[in-house]
Amino acid sequence: MRKAFKILGYLLIFLISAVAAFALYMNFSNASFRGDSEKATVTYLRENVADVSQEIDGSLFDSTFFSSDIFLLGEIHGFAENQSLDRKMLTYLHKNLGVRNYISEIDSNAAGLLNRFLRKPTKDLSLLxxxxGHLKQVIPQQAGQEYVEKWSALYDYNQPLADSLKITVWGIDRALADTSRSISRDSVMRNNLLAITTDPAYKNEKFYGLFGFFHVLQTAPKGHTRPLAQRLLNSGLQVTSIVSYMLESNMYLPKGLGMPTPDNESVDLMNADGPIMVVDGISDLQEASDNFSTLLFKLNAPNSPYRSSLKLSRVKFNFFGEDMIPDTTIESTVQSFQYVFLSKGSPAVRPLR
Structure with missing residues (x-):
């Protein structure tokens, strides 16, 4: 018996040592990938940042931005703050560029429900x-209270507008009933959007939408098909891509997605500095972002270090998901996206019960 306890003791020590060694390895690996902050890069970021905790003032946007045909915001699903950023971007673009066409990672049936909601004389939350309910099937991490609150606020914004200025939602994803997988989702979304943009009625219109992180990349990461944004660029459209990164925040991870999920369905594992998701160069943003809630950084100014660096565009995923690493033909971050939102302290999306 004593010998058995001794063996169990050795096994326990071994397991504890193995876990500790693995944790040390992960910390070292993540820190190495993140990299240390660089003074010149931090200086640039501090000169090209705007506080967007309240609203977006457009101070960082230039003629290239304003001449774009398509504006895309890319998120890691499940962070509540991204729903707020989506509302801010849409209302800013509507007020300043007349952008009234909102494109979404949903199908035309769900978009039809949103359009009915926006145009009813009284607010009908049952439509939301x-x-x-549709979102739970396609983007479950968006299916929460913040989504409802966003569209409720946009209803209030939209109601007093003249009919010619009212927001219209376009669902460009494949229909839920479409079981065909002969072409990729991004190809489907590109084809559906081009069908709208080439319609003479929308020839001179601009479009904006919130999508998953991958879809807004303007270059395909190694081992991946071409994202929506890259396909649109290749079709001759001018595209501006903005990505959203989080720090010290929580993500909604609903049960049933095949991943370990706590009872409250909220995890803090997908921040840009790890431990699951790690962004190369996030240390520069952290250093340039003292005492903030939500900031917007411009990456494509003429003197930008991101014109000769891949920082912020290299993303590693430990355990879950596939890495997003630009291929060897890509020389700069701004080839993939041009702006970054950085938010701190976002709660997880709250599921509707």
């Missing part, structure tokens, strides 16, 4: 509940 129906859209959330």
């Amino acid at each position: 509940q129906d859209v959330v």
